[in-house]
Amino acid sequence: MALIDTHAHLSDERYAEDLDEVLLRAREAGLTKIILASAAMDDSRDSIRIAAGKNSAELELWCMVGVHPHDSDKYTDETHDQLRSWLSDRVRNRIVALGEIGLDYFYDLSPRDIQRQVFRRQLDLAFEADIPIVLHERDAVMDTLIILEEYHRAGRLKSVPGVVHCFSGSEEVAEKLLSYGFYLGFDGPVTFKNSKRAPYVISMTPADRLLIETDSPYLTPVPFRGHRNEPCYVKYVLEKMAEIKGVSPEIMAEATMENACRLFGI
Ligand SMILES: [Zn+2]
Numbered sequence: 001m002a003l004i005d006t007h008a009h010l011s012d013e014r015y016a017e018d019l020d021e022v023l024l025r026a027r028e029a030g031l032t033k034i035i036l037a038s039a040a041m042d043d044s045r046d047s048i049r050i051a052a053g054k055n056s057a058e059l060e061l062w063c064m065v066g067v068h069p070h071d072s073d074k075y076t077d078e079t080h081d082q083l084r085s086w087l088s089d090r091v092r093n094r095i096v097a098l099g100e101i102g103l104d105y106f107y108d109l110s111p112r113d114i115q116r117q118v119f120r121r122q123l124d125l126a127f128e129a130d131i132p133i134v135l136h137e138r139d140a141v142m143d144t145l146i147i148l149e150e151y152h153r154a155g156r157l158k159s160v161p162g163v164v165h166c167f168s169g170s171e172e173v174a175e176k177l178l179s180y181g182f183y184l185g186f187d188g189p190v191t192f193k194n195s196k197r198a199p200y201v202i203s204m205t206p207a208d209r210l211l212i213e214t215d216s217p218y219l220t221p222v223p224f225r226g227h228r229n230e231p232c233y234v235k236y237v238l239e240k241m242a243e244i245k246g247v248s249p250e251i252m253a254e255a256t257m258e259n260a261c262r263l264f265g266i
Pocket residue numbers: 100136137165166
């Protein structure tokens with residue numbers, strides 16, 4: 001059974017001491033691919049470096065680059081040009097997506113109007129570079145849908161725009177996003193006892209649109225909740241999703257691997 005973690009922040013300082021062991025444990029747990037997530041320019045740079053430096057035939061590493069809504073107020077023309085330059089050399093840089101981009105009104109770490117502006121600028125960049133996006137949305141679903149609808153109508157959203165990572169919305173929102181061609185990514189919270197909405201959304205989402213991720217070092221699944229997360233724990237998310245879908249973990253692993261390879265072209 002070959003597994004993929006499509007979203008892991010391995011450039012996080014919490015892995016500075018033992019990244020090699022983390023990667024080894026991932027391999028031992030059956031992972032053959034990991035996509036490194038990025039949230040700011042410095043960790044985009046680190047993700048590129050790690051993906052290139054630690055990639056191996058047994059455990060392929062890929063990455064995304066982009067600016068998270070939290071850091072929107074640091075996005076300058078220079079940032080935009082640097083992202084564009086990385087994307088223009090995406091094969092060498094092992095970049096398969098632009099992300100995390102989107103809106104986060106829960107923490108409001110950047111002013112909302114700036115968040116929307118930077119989200120739009122990166123959507124333009126993704127369209128221009130013809131690359132999938134990794135969308136982060138928290139407590140900002142209305143504005144996210146308004147902007148996506150605007151891009152969709154203008155023909156500036158790819159027919160398969162990317163993945164809505166760590167999806168936690170309602171089934172109506174899921175339907176809307178699926179209709180735009182998005183994949184939905186799920187993480188550790190699906191294993192929590194109080195998880196009610198996610199199982200319903202997973203059961204209604206077509207199996208060829210589901211992705212499995214960890215969002216390491218965050219969102220650690222049961223039974224390791226409370227500890228630092230790492231890619232080897234992706235199997236707990238996988239097992240839970242297989243149970244919800246009523247299929248074996250092997251079938252779920254195969255489907256989510258195929259989905260990730262199709263979406264990210266890996
Ligand atoms: Zn996120």
